[in-house]
Amino acid sequence: MSTSWWVASAVGAFVLSLIAAEVSDIAPWVADRILPLAARLWTRDPEMRKVYAEEWRSAPGKLFKLSVALSFLSVGIVREIARHVGTARAKRTARRSEINYAELTVDQIARLLEERQLNVRRTDDGKGIVVTNESPTAVHDLLIDMKVEPPVIYSSTSRRARRRRWHLF
């Protein structure tokens, strides 16, 4: 081994130990800033947020405290996402349960959409509807608001999308 290699190793080890010491020193400070956010994502109960934020701050050690904070934060993020998805799904279910499933023909639905200023045309097989000036989600929501069970509808909002494929929903 050359002398330069040994010198580089020694300098590298020294720099790494400095970095580790710095990280170790600032870890509790970072953890203290992460924990209130983690507690906020963990629960919706304002009282419990305060409780958890304080309780988790009592984690022993420096790096362990940071790792605990990060683990609670990551699980809190997952919980929050799950909560939002669950809420959106619940809303959709609630809305759908209110629908009077009107037995409308595709022609009748096309006429209703045209009355709402949408550009509508039928698919080649006659079973579907193509809406070219509105997004699939908006048309779907519009039909739900009209208490109409959405049929198979294709929509294209741009030339690029039209070339690629129809959206099915």
Added chain:
Amino acid sequence: MTQPTLDVLEALLDAKDFELHGWAIIKTTGKSGPTVYKILERLLGQGHLTARWEEQGPDDAGPRKRFYKLTPDGKVYARTLVAERRPAAARRLGWALSLLTFGRLA
């Protein structure tokens, strides 16, 4: 009933006065913080646990710990579950005998 839940219940049954603080439960069970706190949250909601803050004197510095204790109902629940699912652990701590006696008396 998951294995981590049984670990938490066993740790509490094994503790002095059936009470431990959160980090002690994590250390005893070897489970991650979020896993243990999800279980504690559920057991608190079901009324099997009560929680209290550590009493600190004016000289005590640092954040307070929070202690979790099995309620009387929680003890019965935990003992029954551990005796059913982990007979070896129950025997080690002598609960199986007491449960058996309790069952004969009931």
